[in-house]
Amino acid sequence: MSLSSTTDRAYWLAWSQVRGIGSVLMKRIYQAFGSMSEAWTAMPSDLQEIEGIGGQTLEAIRQAQREVEPLSLMAIHEHNNLNFWTPSDREYPQLLWEIPDPPAILYYRGHLTNWNERNTVAIVGTRRATPYGKRWTKKLVTALAKSGFTIISGMAEGIDGEAHRACLEVSGQTVAVVGTGVDQIYPHKHKSLYEQIVDSGLVLSEYPQGTPPDKKHFPARNRIIAGLSRVTLVIEAPERSGALITAYQANEYGRDVYALPNSIEVNEAKGCLKLLGKGAQAISGVDELLEALGMLPNLDTPAPAIAISALPPLQQNILQAIGFGEPVGLDWIVEQVKMPSGEVLGALTHLELVGAIAPYPGMRYQRLV
Structure with missing residues (x-):
């Protein structure tokens, strides 16, 4: 890693410590200055030109500038969190950077540090999966993983866990995005699954190591699942569901959303019917889905020979x-x-x-x- 890259990482980290500055504002700051280190030393008048930075936020920035030395902060932080990416790192997912609120710090644990972003599919759904939902999850994930798609989910009970397991069973690539630190296992019953993902896949989080489960983390986690994925498949979801949040965010990001149809009498699937009514595409079979994904623009099309x-x-x-x-x-x-x-x-x-x-x-x- 070059010195300039190390410096950029340090300033992303420093900005992430400023009270009142979230992911949206961090991206605006970067886009305004082209460098988080330049933004750190910018004139207050220049900072206030950025939408979202008022007097209170500016004072928080000035306080952080007085109290935080970015390179020293970096050295301390790396001692406890060795593996993380910032948008200045080449490994930081390009698809994730494209969303309006990409995480400034993305912690990781595992061995999958490079994947084809054009072939990423999120599989999400209820924690109380029905036999129908489990069966279709395994059927779809098996076909997708064998076709070279990377499966992204949240390692929760139900559909998430089924998706990760089905992918691992066929030696596919899977990424778990969690709402805890990457060193935490939640739910604990997924200890074996977590270890398998770390061994051959990847666990991602925007929260530092040691962060315990917190219900407010999971909706924020869902935007990362949506942001990392070209396509989001909702297998089963009740009318109030985190899976629906993921689907709505994916739609806002301009990504394709699919939902699995089911009976109107199945509570665990009423959210899918709602999505279909709002324009999500129906999953009508494995072959049909693979064909539809193959028609997505730029989807794993070999580059022509270039003279x-x-x-x-x-x-x-x-x-x-x-x-x-x-x-x-x-x-x-x-x-x-x-x-x-x-x-x-x-x-x-x-x-x-x-x-x-x-x-x-x-x-x-x-x-x-």
């Missing part, structure tokens, strides 16, 4: 400037190629479309070919 010499000179120069290393920022690319930023952005968009580069949070880019 670098056939690209326009500016695009060739940009690829040369980016090089084969860590992602680099837009400002640095503009400086290297000595062209207006508007033209560079247009060229970057084309290079992204043809699969020559990959975008990362903070307008950073990595060369792929």
Whole structure:
């Protein structure tokens, strides 16, 4: 990890300690300054231009600036929380950064630190799953995992647990997003499941290690499940359900939502009927679902072979400037190629479309070919 990356991580952490600043405002601050370290030393008048920063919040920022030394805070924090990502890290999920309220700190435990974000499916549902719901969860997850999809859920009782287990049974990739610290097992009856996920998958949380269960954490956790996933499948959900929160958030984020139909007499599925009535797509079978997911834009489509010499000179120069290393920022690319930023952005968009580069949070880019 480069020194600049370490510094960026420290300032994300420092900003996360400021009272009254949440995920939405953190992203606005970053977008306004392009660097959390620059924002930390910004003039109060510049900070107040950001929507959501008034006099009270500004005073909290100034107090934190007096009391917090970011690099020292980082050293202390890493001692207790070695594994975490910030939006400055290349491992931070791009899909998650796209939502309006991405977590500034994403703690993790496990061995799955890289997955194809275009093939991510959230499986959510009631804690009181019916035999019908369990059967369809296993059927759908087995097919999805065998087809290369990463299964994301919340490790709760019921549908969540069934989804993780079905994925692990076929050696698929699964990610559990929890409302506790990543070192906590909740519910405790999922101790064996938790250990299996840590061994071959990933446990994620925005809460530091040692954080116990708290009912207000779980709705916030649901937005991460929705944000990490291209598609959300609701298997069973009563009319008041955390799974419905996840589905509504996924819809707000512009992601596809599917629901499994069931009898109107089944209380555990009335939420799914509600979703279908609001425009969610019906799950009508395994093959039909796989076909529908295969038609999603950019879904695991192999990139065509790219003839670098056939690209326009500016695009060739940009690829040369980016090089084969860590992602680099837009400002640095503009400086290297000595062209207006508007033209560079247009060229970057084309290079992204043809699969020559990959975008990362903070307008950073990595060369792929």
